[in-house]
Amino acid sequence: MTDHGIDVHEELASAKVSAFHLRLGLVMGLLTLFDGYDTFNPAYVIHYVAGPWGLRGGQAGLLISSGLIGFLVGSAVHGLVADRFGRRGTLLGGLWITSIFTVLTALFADSFVSYCLLRLLTGLGLGVLLPLATTYINELAPRRVANTFSLWGVALGWALGGTLAGLAGVFATPVFGWKALYWIGSLSFVLLPFLHAQLPESPKFLMLRNRPEEIRRLLGRLRPDRAPLYADATFSAARPAQPVNPVAVLLSAKYRRTTLSIWLSAFLSLFCIFGLTGWIPTVMMQRGETFSASFAFGAVMQVMSFLGGLAVGHLIDRVGRSRGLLAFWWAIGGLSVLALITYNAHVMNLAAVALAGFCIIGAQFVLNNFTANSYETDVRATAVGMELSVARVGAILGPLVAGLLQQTYQSPTPMFLAIGLAALLAGAIILCAARPASEWTGAAADSGARREGTAALTDRVASNAPLQGA
Known part of the structure; x- marks a missing residue:
């Protein structure tokens, strides 16, 4: 690492939130809105196709899981592609794939097999959007507001997308049929020209690829008050001594405990999320709720998930202790x-589902950010992608296991038991992960400085600590 020039990591970490930051957050929010919408709309398809297509519980679960299988592949591969070729092109490619196969689903999905195949191909694009948007925004966000900024820029869009899927299920499908969900989803094509025109490359990726002119322009937009300083500046940042396999780095002695803890917690978390969200509309109708109320439960979960993620992210930004707060959530x-399992009344159903969304999905939003902050820039996209790839195994199994349990026992009780226990276990396992370097920095700074001094020291060291092996 050079010891002269402007440190790109420091410039990003210590920046104030600018208008350009806010625009980028809005762009990421719109992108992940379509991700969240497309991820959750299969839950509203089951009601319409289970009878005509003759589906049993396990098959209905696969209807939900088919897109997640593609998501697993996409999220596993995208990190390697993005770390090699850049965040911008990979994000755009993911949205193109998602948009094209969403339209094809509306046009040609007329059987169980065709629907599952098209959903699998759509998932290849979806597997790029959420994990890479998380990586992208973490590389741009000022460090002292990283969790809050990521939640407003990524999680809000994803939660709104899931909410819109529920609203479309309630209001559009009774009139136009279930394919209306996918015609609405195809509006993502409208976003593509805007992204092609406005989406910049990640400055940390530009640094690693030695593209100083693009770094000057981008840093000047992120920190306009320092733009004159960048005009003739040289830039420094840590570089790996030699090419390495990023997946091998995740499992090296330095990161192994954190990686395995994150993977297991994410697996269990998404098992809960997709097992619950995929079946909530159907199960609530079985428990005596009306059609509109049952479909609205999914929207309630998504609204509460953002509020829960925002609450825990804000607490982590203020006091640290991300592992303990995630476990509690x-x-x-x-x-x-x-x-x-014990109570079945409308108010209780609503409160329990809302709290599950607030805590379980809210914690998952912050786990994505926790992952991004736990690794170096060179492997960060791969780390987030692999977390969500492993997690997607849980997401695939969640609806399948929930469907099979209902098919076997003719009751949702075993499903609730499995999901509740999995959430408790996820909280216990995340406590085994190492604390992110920024939290250690904050603890040290508190003993010797207050307010601005603390924030400045935290930003300075947090941007370099992972590069020094902390």
């Missing part, structure tokens, strides 16, 4: 699901 969410 998952524990409360798990207990709320277990409460559905």
Whole structure:
């Protein structure tokens, strides 16, 4: 690493939130809105096709999981592509794939097999959007507001997308049929020209690829007050001594405990999320709720998930202790699901589902950010992609296992038991991960400085600590 020039990591970490930051957050929010919408709309298809297509519980679960299988492949591969060729092109490619196969689903999905095949291909694009948007925004966000900025820029869009899927299920499908979900989803084509024109490359990726002119222009937009300084400046940042396999780095002695803890927690978390969201509309109708109320439960979960993620992210930004807060959030969410075993009344159903969304999905939003902050720039996209790839195995199994349990026992009780216990276990496992370097920095700074001094020291060291092997 050179010891002269402007440190790109420091410039990004210590920046104030500018208008350009906010525009980029809006772009990421719009992108992940379509991701969230497309991910959750299969839950509203089951009601219409289960009878005509003769589906049993396990097959209905596969209807939900087919897109997640493609997501697993896409999220596993995208990190390697993005770390090699750049964040911008990979994000655009993911949205093109998602948009094209969403339209093809509306046009040609007329059987169980054709629907699952088209959903699998759509998932290849979806597997890029959420994990890479998380990586992208973490590389641009000022460090002292990283969790909050990521939640507003990524999680809000994803939660709104899931909410819109629920609203489309309630209001559009009774009139136009279930394919209306995919015609609405095809509006993502409208976003593509805007992204092609406005989306910049990640400055940290530009640094690693030695593209100083693009770095000057981008840093000047992110920090306009320092633009004159960048005009003739040289830039420094750590570079790997030699090419390495990023997946091998994740499992090296330095990161192994954190990587395995994150993977297991993410697996269990998405098992809960997709097992619950995929079946909530159907199960609630079985429990005596009306059609509109049952479909609206999915929208309630998504609205509450953003609020829950925002709350825990804000707490982490203020006090640190991300592992303990994530564990607490998952524990409360798990207990709320277990409460559905004992009680079945409209108010209780609504409260338990809302709390499950607030805590379980809210914690998952912050786990994505926790992952991005736990690794170096060179492997960060791969780390987030691999986290969500492993997690997608849980997401695939969640609806399948939930469907098979209902098919076997003719009751949702075993499903609630499995999901509640999985959430509790996810909270216990995340406590085994190492604390992110920024939290250690904050703890040290508190003993010797307050307010601005603390924030400045935290930003300075947090941007370099992962590069020094902390």
